[in-house]
Amino acid sequence: MAPVIGYWRPRGLLHPIRMLLVHTGVDFEDKVYPETSRDEWLKDKESLGLPMPNLPYYIDGDCKLTQSLAIIRYLARKHGLAGTNEEELIRTDLVECQVQDLRLALIKLGYHEYSEEAREKYLKETLANHLKLLSGYLGDHPWVAGNKMTYVDFLLHDTLDWHLFLDPTCLDGYQNLKDFLARFESQPNIKAFMESEKFLKWPIFGPMSKWGYDDAGSKLRFPD
């Protein structure tokens, strides 16, 4: 039986995991819980054998995991997408945490603080600072770890992609980040998936968010 990943419909915390599985070419099943009601998840929550029930989850036989970063790290080790030497491990650990800070910052904006003024401030201060440091750290490496693609590239890609909805021009000063996105999206399995109808662009956040769920939030980037 193929492994199952379970999550709400919006991209949220699951998307980098899904992209990684697509990239590896393994079969997997997507268990999608409708974001409009907790009923279906609450029925499953205590009966799946998850030690600490939560979404997303990953179930493959006896392997039952929660916590999105624990899941992606496990899959990375399994599929050769983890760092293999000390330098790669330091780089991936560091950028995993840095990207997580940036993800949480956008989640905070989208769920709690969103206004035009807050958006402008976020773009000018929070995002600008993060992008400058990430771009500097990536340098002319093709991938975060160096020459090897790792799970952190999936986290970075997703996070940058989120921000393109907030401001489609935000990467304009960072050619190496734009090149990174293009390189990532040209990986064959990823490219095919992104061009298929299975690929969900939006929403990125849940219905309780002020920005990130309603279609209006996607119009800057995709006006049609």
Add this chain to the structure above:
Amino acid sequence: MRSGCEKITASNVHTFIVQLAQPIRLLLEYTGTEYEDKQYECGPPPDYDKSCWFGEKHTLKLDFPNLPYYVDGDLKITQSNAIMRYIARKHGLDGKTETEKVRVDIMENEAMDFRNRLVRLCYNPDFEKLKSDYLQQLPQYLEQFSKFLGDRPWFAGENLSFVDFIMYELLDQHTILAPTCLKDFPNLEKYLNQFKALAKIKEYMASDRFMDRPLNNKTAKFGNA
């Protein structure tokens, strides 16, 4: 070798976020690593001036300037989990089997969620009002940790790992917030005592290097002294 987050000032040592640095210190002490503890003290209210840090922040050649930082010659890391993992790998404290590594990763993230909930409470101006709600919900989280630990000695399993340094500190903080919170979870109480009984930890906690207060910085509503 310098660990970074704070500079030892004269008497009152007020750190920016003791929480994130303490597990690092505990790990350095446990592994017998010599280190220098640089502590930054923020100013008094109402401004809580942080210029002692901001003045230095961009001169340290950190790729992602932040506190805590860890500097060891040319190696300069930030992000407390990245620092913990670096030190842990050197000493085999990052999970010895695949099963342990998975448990370590799950607990690192569960602990972060647990910590974030506590920090949100402690720094909230309505701390007093929110405290009782927090304490009402606390047992459900402790129950999960208690079940996940089970009768294993450590959270990874048979072997001590860096997440035990994080979880010890978090559970200890909760016993300061609510002294009887572990009474229904004897395995968690046993876990804390077992951690404190580790020789190097016991020695550290008895020394004058050990700082168990303050938990948070001066702007917090709880644990700021």
